[in-house]
Amino acid sequence: MKISLKDFKYGKDGLIPAIIQDHKTGEVLMLAYMNKESLRRTIKGGKTCFWSRSRKEYWVKGMTSGHFQYVKSVFYDCDMDAFLIKVRQVGVACHTGNRSCFYRKIKSK
Amino acid sequence: MKISLKDFKYGKDGLIPAIIQDHKTGEVLMLAYMNKESLRRTIKGGKTCFWSRSRKEYWVKGMTSGHFQYVKSVFYDCDMDAFLIKVRQVGVACHTGNRSCFYRKIKSK
Numbered sequence: 001m002k003i004s005l006k007d008f009k010y011g012k013d014g015l016i017p018a019i020i021q022d023h024k025t026g027e028v029l030m031l032a033y034m035n036k037e038s039l040r041r042t043i044k045g046g047k048t049c050f051w052s053r054s055r056k057e058y059w060v061k062g063m064t065s066g067h068f069q070y071v072k073s074v075f076y077d078c079d080m081d082a083f084l085i086k087v088r089q090v091g092v093a094c095h096t097g098n099r100s101c102f103y104r105k106i107k108s109k
Numbered sequence: 110m111k112i113s114l115k116d117f118k119y120g121k122d123g124l125i126p127a128i129i130q131d132h133k134t135g136e137v138l139m140l141a142y143m144n145k146e147s148l149r150r151t152i153k154g155g156k157t158c159f160w161s162r163s164r165k166e167y168w169v170k171g172m173t174s175g176h177f178q179y180v181k182s183v184f185y186d187c188d189m190d191a192f193l194i195k196v197r198q199v200g201v202a203c204h205t206g207n208r209s210c211f212y213r214k215i216k217s218k
Binding site: 003017019021025026027028030031043073074075076077078079082084094095096098101102103104105106 | 112126128130134135136137139140152182183184185186187188191193203204205207210211212213214215
């Protein structure tokens with residue numbers, strides 16, 4: 001599909017949330033934010049690159065830890081304001097050492 | 110785990126993104142936003158309730174379409190600023206008729 005990076009609906013802060021999912025197990029690993037440039041780098045480089053809202057810098061996931069996320073596919077939603085990126089996760093996604101950042105539960109039925 | 114709704118890190122707009130995932134297949138269905146009250150309603154009512162940023166109102170998913178999302182479990186991430194909600198989806202999640210809102214792909218390796 002022919003689509004341009006500028007076609008997506010970035011928030012006021014220029015960011016779009018990206019859900020990162022293990023391409024094999026379907027486990028949701030984390031949620032982070034991308035601006036247009038980090039999306040471009042992700043697609044071009046084949047590894048996830050986010051915009052760190054706290055550090056205000058580009059952040060290739062795994063650059064310091066080695067826990068890279070190799071991009072398998074990038075999906076966008078009906079409103080064009082969210083991404084779902086399926087990856088091959090090296091090591092763990094979470095800085096706590098858990099495989100997924102969503103390791104705590106508040107409710108279960 | 111004992112946690113209060115006020116413990117989460119809501120954005121400047123009072124919102125937190127919530128990833129909705131099929132509890133059985135692992136398919137990511139959509140991403141929507143919750144404020145404190147919609148989170149409370151989701152947990153209490155057992156069906157997802159979001160805050161519509163466009164309509165500026167609470168929105169119980171499925172209230173008009175019948176495509177409710179019955180909550181199975183609610184996870185929160187390491188930064189406490191994102192939710193992962195596993196649901197039983199009735200019908201489809203997307204208003205386009207697709208099961209998931211993420212039905213379009215921009216890249217595949």
